[in-house]
Amino acid sequence: DAGVTQSPTHLIKTRGQQVTLRCSPKSGHDTVSWYQQALGQGPQFIFQYYEEEERQRGNFPDRFSGHQFPNYSSELNVNALLLGDSALYLCASSLTGKDTEAFFGQGTRLTVV
Amino acid sequence: ELKVEQNPLFLSMQEGKNYTIYCNYSTTSDRLYWYRQDPGKSLESLFVLLSNGAVKQEGRLMASLDTKARLSTLHITAAVHDLSATYFCAVDRKYFGNEKLTFGTGTRLTIIP
Numbered sequence A: 001d002a003g004v005t006q007s008p009t010h011l012i013k014t015r016g017q018q019v020t021l022r023c024s025p026k027s028g029h030d031t032v033s034w035y036q037q038a039l040g041q042g043p044q045f046i047f048q049y050y051e052e053e054e055r056q057r058g059n060f061p062d063r064f065s066g067h068q069f070p071n072y073s074s075e076l077n078v079n080a081l082l083l084g085d086s087a088l089y090l091c092a093s094s095l096t097g098k099d100t101e102a103f104f105g106q107g108t109r110l111t112v113v
Numbered sequence B: 001e002l003k004v005e006q007n008p009l010f011l012s013m014q015e016g017k018n019y020t021i022y023c024n025y026s027t028t029s030d031r032l033y034w035y036r037q038d039p040g041k042s043l044e045s046l047f048v049l050l051s052n053g054a055v056k057q058e059g060r061l062m063a064s065l066d067t068k069a070r071l072s073t074l075h076i077t078a079a080v081h082d083l084s085a086t087y088f089c090a091v092d093r094k095y096f097g098n099e100k101l102t103f104g105t106g107t108r109l110t111i112i113p
Helices: none
Strands: A005-007 A010-013 A019-024 A031-037 A044-050 A053-057 A064-068 A074-078 A087-094 A108-112 B004-007 B010-014 B019-025 B031-037 B043-049 B055-058 B061-066 B071-076 B085-092 B101-103 B107-112
Touching: A005 A087, A019 A087, A019 A108, A031 A074, A044 A064, A044 B101, A074 A087, B004 B085, B010 B019, B019 B031, B019 B085, B031 B061, B031 B071, B043 B055, B043 B061, B043 B071, B071 B085
Parallel strands: A010 A108, B010 B107
Antiparallel strands: A005 A019, A019 A074, A031 A044, A031 A087, A044 A053, A064 A074, A087 A108, B004 B019, B019 B071, B031 B043, B031 B085, B055 B061, B061 B071, B085 B101, B085 B107
16 A cells, blocks of 8 residues: 655745646545645645545635545645745545544645745 | 644753643544654654543653543653654544644654763
8 A cells, every 4th residue: 555645745836836736545545635834834724625526625825726536636736826835735635434544645845936 | 713732832852851742722623643743754643542531652652632621742751862853733623524634833852862
């Protein structure tokens, strides 16, 4: 079992650009959540996808959007990048309705210059 | 709104000493997690605490949960340098059966030889 995998591991973007981050959930999991962790802070919930729909959303602007595919993998898109979007982006997968814990991927380090 | 507070934020301690990290949360939760994070890395799950009075131990770390007081503790016994890291607690509240984690601010632990 490969666990939760994220790609890419690192990337650098320029202000105003758009970026797409990808996540493959742990085998058997159907729910993907995205978190943003700024330097020196705890992770903040961005949103969660289940059955290809956004189920919950944290306090993030509409520049942050996502998608879930039929195979449960997910993408996080950020438009019009700001310097403040520089962070570690973490993906977590879980199984809806079951008493299972969330598993985190290794993260994607995004640097906006 | 669920709030999670950790203290202390920074902790510098000598090898061989004991110390406790505290995690307070503001509303009822379904479970509580403790994570370890090394610089630039993702989250490593240490403990999952499900019920009042739960106590779990792994090596020099022991976590407990008091749901009535809305308090969890992470106790470090006879600290060693390898335990230097940032520790987060996270509280899980299920919405429609899906997990949503709210993280504390983290405790940066430095063990001095």
